[in-house]
Amino acid sequence: MAADPQIPHNPHYPHLFAPLQAGHLTLPNRILMGSMHTGLESAPGGHAKLAAFYAERAAGGTALLVTGAFAPNMDGNLSPARETMIDAADRDAHRVIPQAVHEAGGRILLQLLHAGRYSKHQNAVAPSALRAPINKITPRAMETAEVEQTVEDFVRGAMLAREAGYDGVEIMGSEGYLITQFLCLRTNQRDDEWGGTLANRMRFPTEIVRRTRERCGKDFLIQYRLSVLDLVEGGLTGDEVITVARAIEAAGADILNSGIGWHEARIPTIAHAVPRGAFAWATGRVKQAVGIPLIASNRINAPELAEEILARGDADMVSLARPMLADAEFANKAKAGDRAGINICFACNQACLDQIFVRGIANCLVNPRAGRETELVYRPVKASKRIAVVGGGPAGLSCAAVAAERGHEVTLYDRAAELGGQFNLAKLIPGKREFGESVAYYAERLRRAGVKTVLGKTPGEAELAGYDEIVLATGIDPRRPDIEGIDHPKVAGYVDVLSGRVTPGQRVAILGAGGIGFDVALYLAEGSGKAQSDPAAFAKHWGIVEDAASVGGLAAEPPRPEKPTHQITLLKRSTTPFGATLGLTTGWTLRIELARAGVQMIGGVRYDKIDDAGVHIAVEGAARVVEADTVVVCAGQEPNRALAAGLEARGKKPHLIGGAKLAAELDAKRAMLEGAQLAAAL
Ligand code: FAD
Ligand code: NAP
Ligand code: SF4
Numbered sequence: 001m002a003a004d005p006q007i008p009h010n011p012h013y014p015h016l017f018a019p020l021q022a023g024h025l026t027l028p029n030r031i032l033m034g035s036m037h038t039g040l041e042s043a044p045g046g047h048a049k050l051a052a053f054y055a056e057r058a059a060g061g062t063a064l065l066v067t068g069a070f071a072p073n074m075d076g077n078l079s080p081a082r083e084t085m086i087d088a089a090d091r092d093a094h095r096v097i098p099q100a101v102h103e104a105g106g107r108i109l110l111q112l113l114h115a116g117r118y119s120k121h122q123n124a125v126a127p128s129a130l131r132a133p134i135n136k137i138t139p140r141a142m143e144t145a146e147v148e149q150t151v152e153d154f155v156r157g158a159m160l161a162r163e164a165g166y167d168g169v170e171i172m173g174s175e176g177y178l179i180t181q182f183l184c185l186r187t188n189q190r191d192d193e194w195g196g197t198l199a200n201r202m203r204f205p206t207e208i209v210r211r212t213r214e215r216c217g218k219d220f221l222i223q224y225r226l227s228v229l230d231l232v233e234g235g236l237t238g239d240e241v242i243t244v245a246r247a248i249e250a251a252g253a254d255i256l257n258s259g260i261g262w263h264e265a266r267i268p269t270i271a272h273a274v275p276r277g278a279f280a281w282a283t284g285r286v287k288q289a290v291g292i293p294l295i296a297s298n299r300i301n302a303p304e305l306a307e308e309i310l311a312r313g314d315a316d317m318v319s320l321a322r323p324m325l326a327d328a329e330f331a332n333k334a335k336a337g338d339r340a341g342i343n344i345c346f347a348c349n350q351a352c353l354d355q356i357f358v359r360g361i362a363n364c365l366v367n368p369r370a371g372r373e374t375e376l377v378y379r380p381v382k383a384s385k386r387i388a389v390v391g392g393g394p395a396g397l398s399c400a401a402v403a404a405e406r407g408h409e410v411t412l413y414d415r416a417a418e419l420g421g422q423f424n425l426a427k428l429i430p431g432k433r434e435f436g437e438s439v440a441y442y443a444e445r446l447r448r449a450g451v452k453t454v455l456g457k458t459p460g461e462a463e464l465a466g467y468d469e470i471v472l473a474t475g476i477d478p479r480r481p482d483i484e485g486i487d488h489p490k491v492a493g494y495v496d497v498l499s500g501r502v503t504p505g506q507r508v509a510i511l512g513a514g515g516i517g518f519d520v521a522l523y524l525a526e527g528s529g530k531a532q533s534d535p536a537a538f539a540k541h542w543g544i545v546e547d548a549a550s551v552g553g554l555a556a557e558p559p560r561p562e563k564p565t566h567q568i569t570l571l572k573r574s575t576t577p578f579g580a581t582l583g584l585t586t587g588w589t590l591r592i593e594l595a596r597a598g599v600q601m602i603g604g605v606r607y608d609k610i611d612d613a614g615v616h617i618a619v620e621g622a623a624r625v626v627e628a629d630t631v632v633v634c635a636g637q638e639p640n641r642a643l644a645a646g647l648e649a650r651g652k653k654p655h656l657i658g659g660a661k662l663a664a665e666l667d668a669k670r671a672m673l674e675g676a677q678l679a680a681a682l
Contacts, residue, residue, distance in 0.1 A: 012337035013303050015310035020063070020317055022293050023221045023254030025107060025167065027063040027317075030310060031331045032257070032295055034321035035066040035111040035170060035225075036352070038371055039361040042081040047093050051100035052373045057324050058106025061331030063317075065106060066170045066223070066257075067097065069113035072157035073150065076114030076178065079359070080121045085110060085157040091164045098165035109223055110161040111170040112154055116178030117187065118263060127181050127188040127195060134264045144192045147204065150178075154208040158216050168221025171208055173248075174259020179205045180227050183244060186234025202244050206251040213252030223295075224253040229282040231265035231544065235552030238282075242289040242548075249290050257295040257319060258283040267542045270322075271586045272347040272431040273593075274299045277309055278535040281546060282553065284314030295319050301326075301345045301434075303334035322352055325364040325371070340444045343367055346434035349585045351669045357584045365669040366438050368398065368676040378680055381407040385468035387682065388413065390459060390643060393421020394668040395658025396473030397442040398675030403682055404449035411452040411467075413459045419443050421475050423668070425498045429519045430529030461646040469682055470652055472644060473675065476637035476659035476666065481511065485610030491631045494520050505629025506566060509615045511607065513572040514581055515667070517634035518590050524566045525597035561596040568599045569626045571617065575604040602626070637663040655682075 010017035020027045038053065040046035054065050070085040071077045077084060084090055094110070101108040117126035117139040125146070126139035142150065158169045173179040181187040182204040188195050194204055205224070212222055226245055230236055236244065245256060260279045261269040268274050276299050283296040296315035300306055306318040323330055326345035333341045343366050351363040351370075364370035369378075384407050389400040392414035404410040418424060420439035427436040446453060464470050478493050480486060494516055496502040508524055510517050526532075531541035539545070543555040550556070570578065578601045579591045594601075608616040614628035639660050647654050657678055658671035 010335060013307040013334055016303060016307050016318070017335055020293060022064075022317075023168070024219045025064075025221055027107070029061070029063045029331060029335070030317040031061070031063050031306070031334075032317055032319045033057050033062045033065040033324045034257070034297055034319035035068055035172070036321045036325070036362060037068040037356050039356055039359065040371070041068050041070070041083040043361065047096055049374055051096040053371065054097060054106075054108060055100040055104040056328040056373055058101045058104035058108070060327075060329040061335060062106060062324065063331070064167075065101060065108040067108065067110050069111050069172060070157070071114055072112050072153040073114070075119070075123050075125045076116070076150075076153070077121060078113070078115045078119060081359075085112065085160050086153070087160070091160040094161070094164040094166070098167070102165070107167040109168045109170045109221060110157075110164070110166045111172055112157045112161075113172035114150065114154070114178035116181045118177060126178065127190050130187055130189070132176070132264055141190075144194070147194045151204065151207045151211065155211045155215050158212045158220070158222075162216050162220050168223060168254070169212065170223040170225055170257060171205070171212070172225050173205050174225045174227035176232070176262030176264055179208075180230070180262060183227075184230065184235050186232060198240055198243060202247050205244070206247050209248055209251035209253050221255065222253045223255045223257055224248045225257040225259045226286070227260075227262070228258045228286055229260050229279060229544075230552040231261035231267050231269070231554065232552050233554065235262070235554075237551055238285055238546075238548030238553065242286060245286050245290050249292050253292060255293045255295065255317075256286070256290065258286075258297045258315075260298045266592070267544065268586075268589045270298055270347060270353075271349060271589055272434065273532050273586070273589045274347070275533050275535045275538050276301060277305050278538050280309045280312075280314040281535075284312070285546075285548065287314060287316075293317055297321075299347060301347070303330075303339060303342070322347065322364070325352055325362065326367050328370070340440070341448075343441050344434060344437040346432070346438060349583055350667065354584045354586075363673075365672060366441075368673040376676060376680055378402055378406055384408050385682065386466075387411070387469045387471065388459065388464050388467040389471040389473055390464070391421065391473035391475055391658070391660065392416070392419040392453070392455075393473060393475050393658060393671065394423060395475070395660070395671035395675040396421070396471070397439070397446070398672040399471055399473060399657060399679045400451050400675075401442055401445045401449055402676050402679035404446065404451045406679065408682065410449075411454060412446065413454045413457055415456065415458045417456050419453070419455070425495065426519070428498050429523050430526045431532035432519075433529065433533060461643065461650060464643070464647060465650045465652050470647060470654040471657060471678065472641060472654045472660045473657050473671075474640045474643065474660045476663045477640045478633070479636045479638055480633065481607070481635045483511075483607045483610060486633075488610050488631070490629060491610060491633060494632055494634045497632050498523065502630070504566065504632065507614070507627055507629045508566050509569045509571060509626045509628035509631045510634055511571055511615070511631060512634035512636060513570045513578055513601065513603075514634065514636060517570055517572070518579065518582060518594070520632055520634055521568050521570055521594055521597075521599050522590060524568055525564055525594065525599065561598075564597045568597065569628070570594070570599055570601045571605050571607075571615065571626065572603050573605055573607070578603060637666070639663045
């Protein structure tokens, strides 16, 4: 990258903060906020909320933003809810969004997405009448005239976006949606001019781009999201992806974004099972072949990683979507070299993507304000109070940080030697290493807000009673079920195993198959976590190959599981499917991993006793023994409110948050949110 003497050199991340010419726009840095559906698109008053949401990210220094998906016609809607850009009413409703972003100093594109066979409504259409494995609805094959009309609908959507004030559009050509369905033989079996040869199949996206350019003019950015790696059988080869990229460039696109994997791919692409930056190589392969700027995406969540990808020459820009939920100020902080001040997205999907799948609103586990910009407002306090927060897990960290930033005088106590609570165990699970980033971030935030942190101490009731407000964020105690033999020496708690106090034997029985039972099984099955932290090991583990001739980027042979180190049996009393309580978008990966590790799962059990042989159970009345050298108890948790009664006896009413309030169905999302909500109200 040639240095321009007019442009100040950023000493921290020089590539990331070098300006970029994309079409008619000169972007101040290389950070794109990638498209994310937020659930606000069709919510009442949603456009005003979206305007506030995007404006905050633009003010945070993001060079270019992309909205969530809007369909160019009714058939293209993802769900029965109307999320479209098809007429003047849509256009007028959208105006607030680009206006707010422009006022905040940013630029924004509208994403046009036709869902094709992924549509969850009865009018689903596709190149051919082939049902997607992840959809119950079989689409109708589009008539030839309908294909032509759909191209025109995209162009109309772009023109309306222009009239609404958007700086351009992103045409969604990845993730298995309609455009990708036209491109691949897997889904396109047409015999008209829109099917057959690759030249015919790519006519659909190239015509959309060509006509959009023709009608919208040169001063309107056309970004095309290209599937650089399909990860499905019958997908494009790497060579074919390059052919498509060149054709899209020739048709008039200004910039290419990358998409990885179709939604129906059986390989994780964004979850925490994916190492950071794991797919940048696939973007790099296209970079050599095109002249327009190219954007890398997926699991890019830290400025040093973004810098590395740009410096290596894999891309010209990076797309961060969920990291922008986690921290709206990501770009400004990175620019100032304030890495420690960045709230890192650890790819849990719990508050964002998992919510979207149940038609909820996307928020963020580590940043409860995301998506609640107009509701959860942290106003400076008029009168400062002395506040004690007991417990430095997610609930206490979140509460102490917000309360102190609002102007209260906060002391945080934790009996442990370090902050973080259960996150210090979670971070030991393969794929969850980055939970530690969150603890470090909050610790730094407490330091900056002037919170007095007292570690290694359980405060006495008398000491606490001297505060104006007392917050008990003391979490949980693991449940010890009442089973004969529970005190047998081979029985261990999950804390004992994860902390290394107990080394399990070869045969392990796990009592309880909730989130922690699954995590402990994964920990024992894949102790090194290499496949979740090293891109090469990840690719090998999931059967991804870089060979440009391979179809969909998949190995010819499915990956062979390695010999498991432990013989694991996961037990539970209920008869519901195993893993039903896991994250919607991450649980399937975990189930695949455990199946590959040969983990036995037995539900509907009655625990009779534990002895030298193992765990004696009965299933549908039939007794049997699960032989085990070690029995690990993961049987849920009880709230720890040991301090509450004593305080109440002194006339003090403590606030309870997180596990201390309610252990059932507790997760860190609820814990952090309750901490922030309480602190906003104190
Ligand atoms: P805790 O994290 O339990 O924190 C309570 C704190 O209070 C502790 O630091 C403790 O030392 C301190 N404390 C207790 N009593 C006192 C006292 N008397 N004086 C001073 N200090 C005291 N959740 C998710 O959402 N997603 C996940 O992927 C996930 N994975 C997990 C994996 C594992 C292995 C584990 C163990 C948990 C996981 N969780 C996950 C659960 C999540 O960590 C908890 O829901 C969350 O930590 C609860 O937060 P909390 O602040 O209420 O309690
Ligand atoms: P959990 O999800 O509630 O699971 C508890 C397990 O213990 C269940 O399988 C339950 O199944 C069993 N159980 C409950 N009472 C029992 C008893 N008296 N005797 C024997 N078994 C009993 O709780 P958890 O696994 O401890 O996890 C705690 C929280 O952390 C969860 O709510 C979860 O949200 C969060 N977490 C999330 C993730 C994630 O990936 N998102 C990962 C880890 C933890 P039966 O009743 O069927 O036996
Ligand atoms: Fe990232 Fe989890 Fe927040 Fe989603 S909820 S943005 S995945 S940290």
